[in-house]
Amino acid sequence: MSKPKIFITRKIPVPIIDQLEKSCEVSIWEHEDTPVPREILEEKITEIDGLFCLLTENINEELISKAKKLKVISNMAVGYNNIDINAATKKGIIVTNTPGVLTETTADLTFALLMATARRIPEASSYMREGKWKTWSPMQLTGQDIYNSTIGIIGLGRIGEALARRAKGFNMNILYRNRNRNLQAEGELGLQYVSLEDLLKKSDFVCIMTPYTPETYNMIRKEHFQLMKDTAILINTARGGIVNENDLYQALADGVIWAAGLDVFEQEPVPLDHPLLTLPNVVTLPHIGSASIGTRMKMAEVAAENLLRALTGDIPQNAVNKEWLND
Structure with a gap:
């Protein structure tokens, strides 16, 4: 059986990438200082099963409509106002965040x-x-x-x-x-x-x-x-x-x-x-509220765990649209 495909929109800690690569086919936007270009995100969304993203990405209805087999959007943040929750939910896509750790x-x-x-x-x-x-x-x-x-x-x-x-x-x-x-x-x-x-x-x-x-x-x-x-x-x-x-x-x-x-x-x-x-x-300050080494590592760990759980058919505890998906 082929591995699920995931796309990570920014370079994250290497141990987390290693963990994801054990069970997923991983592609990454490697440039730390610039957000992933829209055209690349639009291309990737059509072929992936899971998206690991940051607040810098605008995951709107137009983008979500291009997804063909997307199961989960894992946001490495507490907030998720960058994601159109209604559009994701209508397509049965789980949206998760990383509360508590920061x-x-x-x-x-x-x-x-x-x-x-x-x-x-x-x-x-x-x-x-x-x-x-x-x-x-x-x-x-x-x-x-x-x-x-x-x-x-x-x-x-x-x-x-x-x-x-x-x-x-x-x-x-x-x-x-x-x-x-x-x-x-x-x-x-x-x-x-x-x-x-x-x-x-x-x-x-x-x-x-x-x-x-x-x-x-x-x-x-x-x-x-x-x-x-x-x-x-x-x-x-x-x-x-x-x-x-x-x-x-x-x-x-x-x-x-x-x-x-x-x-x-x-x-x-x-x-x-x-x-x-x-x-x-x-x-x-340049939005550094959670910017400690330990916390950012933990956020990445939680986001990765959310993504992997969703890809195996579970609804993660941190799914922000859990109650609507269960309707």
């Missing part, structure tokens, strides 16, 4: 970004390297306090709850807004469930941790920034489209809020002429 790493990065933005660490490092440090001055590069401040977390999923645990270690007052209350987390961490309006008004740090969906697209806009303190800091490590970037730029430029720390943008890679990159009170 929770703590992303929470680490989120809190690190919060601290770097609040204390102006990138700005201070540049200040020193550019030879601007001439003397000590009482108000030179002063930032915002973190310990004993108030943090508002929008979206209390796994990563949001992990962020709350870190905030508790800094004796922060923790507010949260979520689709549903989490009474267990409230009891364990002392969280306060509040309205979005109250969260924005009271928080020193507003952290976006909610999933990206049609309902959350641009959910934070001009009117929300106007509710925030003028000393408040916005942190977004979820998805860029959740925040209206034009409104955020204006709020930062006009001093409506104090600063922002961003690991995500609506368009990625972000254009170098993006207005937010021109502001000194914005700390920007």
Whole structure:
């Protein structure tokens, strides 16, 4: 019996490739720094049984319609807004993700970004390297306090709850807004469930941790920034489209809020002429929330396991369209 064919859209750790090659015929887009060209993806989709992809690939209805024998799309990410779930489900294609394994790493990065933005660490490092440090001055590069401040977390999923645990270690007052209350987390961490309006008004740090969906697209806009303190800091490590970037730029430029720390943008890679990159009170990162060696290896392992399970006829635990496939 011939091996199932799979296509991997970016170079992944060698041990994972070796594992997949034991039971699959594997082809890979080897270029680490550039996404797979659309024409190659369109060609491959017609002949493969399994697709191992990243958030950088737009797996839309048009692409899925070209698939002839595709059984599984294994996304090496927690989010899957790059995939048309409805189109895949209609064709009986399993779509999987990698939740859980990157929770703590992303929470680490989120809190690190919060601290770097609040204390102006990138700005201070540049200040020193550019030879601007001439003397000590009482108000030179002063930032915002973190310990004993108030943090508002929008979206209390796994990563949001992990962020709350870190905030508790800094004796922060923790507010949260979520689709549903989490009474267990409230009891364990002392969280306060509040309205979005109250969260924005009271928080020193507003952290976006909610999933990206049609309902959350641009959910934070001009009117929300106007509710925030003028000393408040916005942190977004979820998805860029959740925040209206034009409104955020204006709020930062006009001093409506104090600063922002961003690991995500609506368009990625972000254009170098993006207005937010021109502001000194914005700390920007290239979507590295889960970028630790151990976590990326584990994500690849889980994505590979999801793919192999689906190819053998199982519905993996991490299938995001499991309930519809069972209908």
